[in-house]
Amino acid sequence: MQTGIGGKIALVTASTQGIGFATAQLLAEEGATVWVHGRGGDNLQHALERIRQAVPGAQLHGVAADLAADDGVARLLAQLPAVDILVNCYADTGAKMLADVSAADWDTVLHNNLAPASAISSHYLAGMLRRDWGRIVFVSSDLALRPLPFMVPYSAAKMAQLTLARGLAEMTAGSEVRVNAVLAGLTLTERTERILRGTAEGHGIPFAKFMQDYFHDPACSHVAAVGHATSLIKRLLQPEEVANLIVYLCSQLSSGTNGATLRCDGGATLTAI
Ligand SMILES: NC(=O)c1ccc[n+]([C@@H]2O[C@H](COP(=O)([O-])OP(=O)(O)OC[C@H]3O[C@@H](n4cnc5c(N)ncnc54)[C@H](OP(=O)(O)O)[C@@H]3O)[C@@H](O)[C@H]2O)c1
Secondary structure, eight states: OOOOOTTOEEEESSOSSHHHHHHHHHHHHTTOEEEEEESOSHHHHHHHHHHHHHSTTOEEEEEEOOTTSTTHHHHHHHHOOOOSEEEEOOOOOOOOOGGGOOHHHHHHHHHHHHHHHHHHHHHHHHHHHHHTOEEEEEEEEGGGTSOOTTOHHHHHHHHHHHHHHHHHHHTTTTSSEEEEEEEEOOBOOHHHHHHHHHHHHHTTOOHHHHHHHHHHOTTSHHHHTTOOOOOSSOSOBOHHHHHHHHHHHHSGGGTTOOSOEEEESTTOSSSOO
8 A cells, every 4th residue: 555655744743752753763664754853862863863773764854842841832843844744742741640730730731732732733734735735643642531530631631632633624624634633542652661660669569460460450459549451452552553553644545534533542442432
């Protein structure tokens, strides 16, 4: 199948590691000119080097901008004024028990997960509509549908991202631009592994045993503390599995899908649709 991604210019926000990195690498494999994004420094250089090694001849650039900073979006857009493909991967998880979440926490988490992606998407969408081709993908989370008590503002923001994606898609009517969202399930990224290992250590349980219980004995107390996993595949997702769905939505193959939310959650969401 022809993805039609070759020769396109793609930006993946927050792509020096995790799902964003896997997406950037796959887009590079498909022949896009890929802009890898992070806050800069060694992480960014290291990510570029890893993709260069995995994809010889990859067309790659790095762009540094802190999206939690006031001037982050402006810095990003000044370095990269137009793209054909945008993947909004940056997130602020703001993990905290709901009782401890302050008004300022709500402001920060909702702002960081929505305002930069909204401004970046609106800017690039205008050019995509002028050129009559483009793809925007939001990387949301299955936690949008099943909030955990220690990540409620994040879940609310991830749900709002679906509204944002749909609102942007409404602006594409009659064009060849598509805006969609992906609900990702628990994925074995650097961040997830760090959090789960910390939780396992906190309970004095080896990581492998903790993960075994996570999927097979969700009622036990150390798993109940982090929210039980309903995954049908009974394992963490790999970043590449989520990237496969994201890159499909970035491709010509998804031309019939617009304003939609697709899932890559291993069946963790309990409903069929
Ligand atoms: N992992 C999961 O289980 C999971 C599940 C569902 C949904 N998701 C969603 O998938 C997306 C990626 O999550 P992830 O776990 O793969 O990665 P992550 O740990 O959330 O993010 C890592 C990336 O974010 C960048 N980053 C962090 N703060 C930044 C800032 N202020 N400005 C710009 N970039 C910043 C980092 O770059 P530098 O450190 O180089 O600056 C790095 O590239 C997120 O939207 C997340 O909500 C993840």
